[in-house]
Amino acid sequence: MSSFDTDSSNVVLPSNLSLPDYVPLRRDAVRDFEDQFRQTTTDDIYSAQLLQVKSMAEHYITYIMSNSHLNFSEKTLEEYIKTFENLSKVQQESHKLKQIHDLPNIRSFSSRETQELTLDSLDEFHAANQPNFTDVIRQEYSNVKTRSTSNDASREFYTFLRSVLFVCKNPEDAIPDEKSSNDDDDDDDEINISGGKVSLKDPITLNYFETPVLSKRCKHTYEESSIRTHLRTNNTCPISGCSAMLTLGDLKPDKLMRIRIRSAIRVEKRHDKNLETVV
Numbered sequence: 244m245s246s247f248d249t250d251s252s253n254v255v256l257p258s259n260l261s262l263p264d265y266v267p268l269r270r271d272a273v274r275d276f277e278d279q280f281r282q283t284t285t286d287d288i289y290s291a292q293l294l295q296v297k298s299m300a301e302h303y304i305t306y307i308m309s310n311s312h313l314n315f316s317e318k319t320l321e322e323y324i325k326t327f328e329n330l331s332k333v334q335q336e337s338h339k340l341k342q343i344h345d346l347p348n349i350r351s352f353s354s355r356e357t358q359e360l361t362l363d364s365l366d367e368f369h370a371a372n373q374p375n376f377t378d379v380i381r382q383e384y385s386n387v388k389t390r391s392t393s394n395d396a397s398r399e400f401y402t403f404l405r406s407v408l409f410v411c412k413n414p415e416d417a418i419p420d421e422k423s424s425n426d427d428d429d430d431d432d433e434i435n436i437s438g439g440k441v442s443l444k445d446p447i448t449l450n451y452f453e454t455p456v457l458s459k460r461c462k463h464t465y466e467e468s469s470i471r472t473h474l475r476t477n478n479t480c481p482i483s484g485c486s487a488m489l490t491l492g493d494l495k496p497d498k499l500m501r502i503r504i505r506s507a508i509r510v511e512k513r514h515d516k517n518l519e520t521v522v
């Protein structure tokens with residue numbers, strides 16, 4: 244470039260120095276571009292979509308819970324759950340494709356010099372007797388194991404979403420344990436349950452929960468005001484048999500219990516209404 248500045252006064256440059264709209268790419272370059280495009284763009288989109296569904300569902304839950312006259316639509320929750328599942332599935336498939344792409348025998352296939360198929364080379368093609376690339380891919384694809392690709396936050400939220408739907412239908416039932424294999428730190432074996440039922444009452448005052456809080460240490464739930472009072476003079480969980488050390492910092496709002504209460508009230512109201520119509 245710099246040589247142009249010094250002694251190129253009589254070089255005639257083309258009048259239009261901009262690139263034409265279309266520049267044919269070399270085959271290799273096209274492939275590199277496709278690889279990059281497929282691997283980064285689609286992954287980003289799936290992750291963004293998962294976050295979006297998570298955010299939509301969170302808004303929905305917050306909206307319902309901050310309007311005391313509203314109730315959850317089971318249908319809506321189910322749709323969120325399904326969307327979540329489908330997106331995770333697509334993300335997993337995309338990861339499988341990526342894994343296959345990196346396998347040695349697939350790599351060798353795609354890096355092989357491709358000869359142009361003409362009438363002259365036809366015999367050579369037949370003689371080579373190569374396996375069909377599509378079949379090879381299909382074979383490898385069926386061998387790749389599906390593994391979860393969603394991050395912990397979205398998996399956790401998915402579990403929460405399913406729990407919300409469950410307690411909407413069964414406000415007083417314990418959440419059935421689905422995943423037992425990938426949970427090594429099993430320190431949270433549902434202690435709130437008595438005979439398969441979850442108590443909707445504060446263990447200290449025995450009144451129904453209004454602002455339930457959960458102990459992060461032992462997963463026990465209490466009414467906020469009563470545990471605050473208890474912790475003024477104690478530093479352990481008030482549940483008999485539980486010796487967990489407890490401070491105010493170990494407590495967090497028990498969202499699921501609030502949803503249980505809301506759903507229990509709805510079920511009760513529906514029951515009352517039925518009685519009215521019977522009478």
Ligand SMILES: [Zn+2]
Pocket residue numbers: 458461462463480481482485486487
């Ligand atoms: Zn406890």
